[in-house]
Amino acid sequence: xxxxxxxxxxxxxxxxxxxxxxxxxxxxxxxxxxxxxxxxxxxxxxxxxxxxxxxxxxxxxxxxxxxxxxxxxxxxxxxxxxxxxxxxxxxxxxxxxxxxxxxxxxxxxxxxxxxxxxxxxxxxxxxxxxxxxxxxxxxxxxxxxxx
Numbered sequence: 001x002x003x004x005x006x007x008x009x010x011x012x013x014x015x016x017x018x019x020x021x022x023x024x025x026x027x028x029x030x031x032x033x034x035x036x037x038x039x040x041x042x043x044x045x046x047x048x049x050x051x052x053x054x055x056x057x058x059x060x061x062x063x064x065x066x067x068x069x070x071x072x073x074x075x076x077x078x079x080x081x082x083x084x085x086x087x088x089x090x091x092x093x094x095x096x097x098x099x100x101x102x103x104x105x106x107x108x109x110x111x112x113x114x115x116x117x118x119x120x121x122x123x124x125x126x127x128x129x130x131x132x133x134x135x136x137x138x139x140x141x142x143x144x145x146x147x
Contacts (some may be wrong), residue, residue: 080134095121
């Protein structure tokens with residue numbers, strides 16, 4: 001295993017990228033982190049670190065752990081992610097309207113799995129990071145079903 005990690009490390013050593021990714025992973029995870037996970041994050045840079053940290057925040061701060069996610073068997077996590085991604089692409093006026101009235105654009109009302117009052121937008125990048133973390137949660141849920 002050390003050889004493969006070393007190979008990955010050699011490929012991402014530009015400007016201390018590997019060390020920074022390992023530290024970022026450890027910081028968001030609150031532990032020393034997994035070198036394999038940190039290596040993957042290093043390959044993707046800041047965006048994968050942000051997605052990993054968001055997924056960890058969803059679990060720790062919101063209580064959306066695997067047991068919670070396993071109760072959402074109708075694609076709710078993926079649908080939530082899809083609506084966030086749709087709104088990340090929309091003009092500011094549509095985003096402002098949705099922040100007040102809930103998701104109403106491009107079929108998002110049909111997709112949104114929660115109460116309209118639960119709909120909250122951040123900035124576009126943050127919404128996409130949250131969407132990516134939700135997709136990861138849904139893929140993990142599907143993986144658990146398949147065993």
